[in-house]
Amino acid sequence: MIHYVLLKFKPGTDLDAAEKQIRETYEALDRELPFFHDPKTYRCCVERDSNADIMSIMRLDAPEDLPKYLQHPLHMAMGKSLNPSIVARISFDHPDD
Secondary structure, three states: OEEEEEEEEOOOOOHHHHHHHHHHHHHHHHHHOOOEEEEEEEEOOOOOOOOOOEEEEEEEOOHHHHHHHHOOHHHHHHHHHHHHHEEEEEEEEEOOO
């Protein structure tokens, strides 16, 4: 399964720091979780109200792995740190073709 996460941050948020934290967290999850693979994080290159600022993509072995990833302490700590700066969050999942 491919899992996408798109985040829109409040104006003035240090996006360099947020992107770094997201990348480092997903790389650590890739090392720790046997069902979590190939995390990639992208920064939007066009500033528009309707665009997300950061998008991450990762592959999970199965849909039932999603709660395990979401409840992992590293993911929870990242959320606790970033949530005050996030104004919109969208996720999307589809089968790994």
